[in-house]
Amino acid sequence: MKWRILTSEEKMAKMEVKTSLLDNMIGVGDMVLLEPLDEDSFINNLKKRYDHNEVYTYIGSVVISINPYRSLPIYTPEKVEEYRNRNFYELSPHIFALSDEAYRSLRDQDKDQCILITGESGAGKTEASKLVMSYVAAVCGKGAEVNQVKEQLLQSNPVLEAFGNAKTVRNDNSSRFGKYMDIEFDFKGDPLGGVISNYLLEKSRVVKQPRGERNFHIFYQILSGASEDFLCKLKLERDFSRYNYLGLDSAKVNGVDDAANFRTVRNAMQIVGFMDHETQSVFEVVAAVLKLGNIEFKPESRVNGLDESKIKDKNELKEICELTGIDQSVLERAFSFRTVEAKQEKVSTTLNVAQAYYARDALAKNLYSRLFSWLVTRINESIKAQTKVRKKVMGVLDIYGFEIFEDNSFEQFIINYCNEKLQQIFIELTLKEEQEEYIREGIEWTHIEYFNNAIICDLIENNQTGILAMLDEECLRPGTVTDDTFLEKLNQVCATHQHFESRMSKCSRFLNDTSLPHSCFRIQHYAGKVMYQVEGFVDKNNDLLYRDLSQAMWKASHSLIKALFPEGNPTKINLKRPPTAGSQFKASVATLMKNLQTKNPNYIRCIKPNDKKAAHIFNDALVCHQIRYLGLLENVRVRRAGYAFRQAYEPCLERYKMLCKQTWPHWRGPARAGVEVLFNELEIPEEEFSFGRSKIFIRNPRTLFKLEDLRKQRLEDLATLIEKIYRGWKCRTRFLLMKKSQIVIASWYRRYAQQKKYQKIKNSAVIVQSYIRGWKARKLLRELKHQKRCNEAATIIAAYWHGTQVRREYRKFFRANAGRKIYEFTLQRLMQKYFLEMKNKVPSLSPIDKNWPARPYLFLDSTHKELKRIFHLWRCKKYRDQFTDQQKLIYEEKLEASELFKDKKALYPASVGQPFQGAYLEISKNPKYKKLKDAVDEKIIIAEVVNKINRANGKATSRIFLLTKNNVLLADQKSGNIKSEVPLGDVTKVSMSSQNDGFFAVHLKEGSGAAGKGDFLLSSDHLIEMATKLYRTTLSQTKQKLNIEISDEFLVQFRQDKVCVKFIQGSQKNGNIPTCKRKNNRLLEVAVP
C-alpha cells in the first residue's frame, strides 16, 4: 500500500462532519419532499415546524418564512458563522442560507441577485429584508471604509421606517411604501454603496387614519422624543391631542418607545450623512405638516352669492409661515382662491369650506410625500457608490404586501396590482429557472399546469382596456368626471373579464349579488377577491394640488420646501398635466420588473401565522389562505413536475456512498459513475431517476426517503461497526498498554528484587569474607605471636644458656654470696636515694600540715608510713617544746576538757576557742569583796558569777562561785557573804545535759555538812571550764576521779526529795536562754531552746 501525507485541506475535509438538510428534520425541511403533497399535509408540515420553532421551510430554493412574533435565538453571530460558506441544503432552512447562497453566487459567479420578499402585511417582509442585509453585512469584506458603507446602508432603514412606516391594525410597524434597494459590490464582494427606490407612499394616512391606526411614526417620535427647546423651535407642543392629524385611537403602541426611537432616528440620520441644517429642515417640514392639520375654515358668504371660506384662527397659519418662511398673505390667499389658467387666461375662483379643507389636506399630503421622496434621494446621495468601476448588484425588494381591508380604495388597488406583478414574475422566473435547469442538465422538459395571473395583470394594466388606463382616461376627459362615471366606464369595458365583478356590469351574473354594493367593483386577484370602493379613485389618481398652493410653497424662503415644489416656479409654468398617480406607479413597477428580470431571483415568501400579532398561535385557515394565494402548492408542483429532488453528484455520492460496497468507503472514479454504480446496486427503478450533467434527478420523494431510510439503517450498522472496531481497538490498545506496563513494572521489579538479592549476597559475602579474613588474620597473628614467643623463648633460653655458659665460665672468678651483696648494695643505694630525696621533700613543721610526699617504691611502704608517723611526732614535740609552763597548764586543761566533753556535750565546741581564765571576778582588787577575800585564804582557781536555781520554784539567783584547792564556795553577789562551803571531798558527782546549755548539778555526799539543803543546781556561761577545773582540782586533792554524768535526765537530791531534772526542747521566745521550771516535787523541767 502506498502512503501519502494528506494536505491540510484534505484533512479538514475529512474532519468536517457532513451534514444535510435531511438530518434531524422536523417534518420535512423542503416541501418538495412532502408526501403526500396536498394542502393539509402542507399546512400540517408548516405547523409542526412552527411549533418546534422552525419558522423557515424550503420549496427548493424558495424560503417560506412564518412570522414568529417573538425574538428567536437564531440570528446570533454564531449562527451567521454556522451558515457562512455552507451549502444551501447542508443545514436546516434559514434565511441566512438563502442570503449566503445569493451573496456567494454574486461574488463567485458574478451573477447579479435580487431577493424578492413577499407576503401580506405583518408577515415579516421588512424584518426579513433587514436580516438579509445584516447577514450580508456580516459576511462581506471588512475594513474602515467598507464598514462605513455597511453602516450607512444599514442605518438608512431606521430613517425610512420612521417616515414611511405606521401602526396599522395588521402590523405595528407596517411599511406604507414599497422599497427596493440595490446593494452594490466590487469584484471582491466588498460593498461599495447602494441605491434605494421607493414606491408610492400611502400619503392619505397623513391626513386621516383608519380606526385603531396611527399616522406615520415620525410625528409621534418628535412629540415624545424632542427636547422642550427643540419643540419650541418647531413651534410644537408635546400633547398629541393638540393635533387634528394625529388619530388619538392608538397614540401609544405597546412595546414601542417613540422617544427612544426618535434618538435612534436622529443618530441614524447623522450616520447616513445628513447635515445638521438638513435634519433641522426635515423636522421643520414635519412640524409644518402637523400644524397644517390645525388650520380650520369657516364659511363666509360673499355679496355675489358665491360661497367663500375664511381661516378661523390665524395664529396657526402665522406659525406655519414663520416656520417655513412663507408670506402669510400668500398662503392665506392660496387657501381661499384657486387660479385656473387656460390659453393664457387666468380665472380666479373662490374656494368654499370643503374645497379649502381639500386644498389644505392636499398640501399636507404633498408636502409629506415629497419630503419622503426627498429623503430617499438624499440617502441615495450618501450611500451612492463612489467609484465608476463595474458593480455587482444585490437587490432587496420589500414591498407592501397584498392587502384586503373592509374598505379598499385606490391605494389597495395599487398595492395589490404590484403584488400581482410580483407573483407573475415569481411564476415566470421560477418556471424559467426550472426549465433552464432541465435544459442545462440535459433532461427532457415536461409541461406543467399552473395558474398564470397574467390575465389579472392584463385586466389592470392593459394600455387600452386596463382599469388604470380607464381611470386615466376618465381623469383627463373634459366634462364632469366623478368616481361613478369611472365605474360606469369600467362596467362597459371590463364586464366580460372573468376576474372583474360589478353589480352594474351588463353581465347579469352579479346583478343580484347583494354582497357587492353599487359603488364598488371587485377583482378576483390571484390572492383572493378584493372589493374596491370607487370613491376617491379619480381624485387620488389625479393627485391634484392647486397651483396657487405649489406656487405659495415655491415662494417659501425655506430652501427645502422650495426645492420640494419646483413646479411652483412661475417661470417654468407647465400647462401639461402631470402624470397621474396610477400611470406613475405603473411605469415604476414596469421598470422594477424589468430590473428584476435581469437578475437571479431569490424568494422569501413570508406568511403570517395569526391576526393577533401573537407568538405561538398558528391559525390554519389564515395560513391556508396565504398558501393558496401565494400559490405555494403550485410552486411545489412545478418543482416536482419532472423530478422532485435533485442533487449534485458529489454531495449525493458523499451522502449515500455507504449503501454500496463499491463506493464505500472511497470511490476513486468520477462522482457520476459512483452514483450510477450506487443506484444500480440499490436496484432503484430506472424511471425513478435521471442523470443530468452535474446532478442526479430523483422523480419521487419516496425514492429519496427510501434512500434516507437505507442510509439511516446503514449508518446505524456502520455506527455499530465503528463502535465495535473502536471498542476492539480501545480494548486492544488498553491491553497492549497494560501488557507493556506490566513488562515495564515486572522488569523494574525484577531489577529491584535482583538488586536486593545481590545486595544481600554481597553483604553476606562481605561478612563471610570479613570473618574469614579475621580468622586468617587471627591465625596469622597467633602464628606470629607464637613465632615471636618462640623467638623470645629462644632468646631467653639463649640468654639463660649464655648466662649459664658465662656463669659456668666465670664461676671460678666470683665468691659464692656476690649476688646477695649486690642485692643489699642495690637496696642500700635505693634507700640512700630515698632518704636523700625525702630530705628535700619533707613538709612544713606545722603539726596540722597533712602533706606527705608520695611513696617511690612499693617495698618502702611500711617505712614510708612509719617515717611519716615519726616525723609527725617529732614536729609535735618540737611544737610542744616551745610552750611555757603556764601555757602547758592551759593546754593540759584544754586537753582534759576535750577528753571529758568532746562529742558528749553540745556546748563543748564553743568552749574550745575560749581561753580558760579562771578568776573572772577579780576579788582581790574589788573592795566590795574584801570580806570574802579575807574569808578565803587559799588560792582561788575559779571566781565567777553563776546562777543558782531555786530548788523550790526553779528561779535563778546570782551567786559568786569560788573554787579553791579544797573547797567549793557560793557567796552572795552583792554582799560577798559566803552562803555555802563544800569541801571537794563532799562533791560526789557533777551532772549536766548533753545539750547546749550551762546547767549543771553539783551532787553532794549524803550526810555531809553541806548537804543539808540538798544538791546544788547551777548555771554558768563557763560550764566546760568550771567542770574541767573542778575535775582536775578534785583529782589532784582527793586522788579520786570526779564522776561527771552527761544525761538529759538525771536525779538530784533536794532535802529529802529526789527530783528529776529533765531537759526538753523549748521554744525560742526568751532568746537562747534556757528556762527552768519546777513542775512538781518530782520534776524540774529545763527548756533548752
Ligand SMILES: Nc1ncnc2c1ncn2[C@@H]1O[C@H](COP(=O)(O)OP(=O)(O)OP(=O)(O)O)[C@@H](O)[C@H]1O
Ligand atoms: N423573524 C422575525 N423574528 C421576530 N419577529 C418578527 C420576525 N419577522 C417579523 N417579526 C415581527 O412581526 C412584525 C411585523 O413584521 P414586518 O414589519 O416585517 O412585516 P411586513 O411584512 O413588513 O409588513 P408590512 O407589509 O405591513 O410592512 C415585526 O414588527 C416584528 O415584531
Ligand SMILES: [Mg+2]
Ligand atoms: Mg414592512
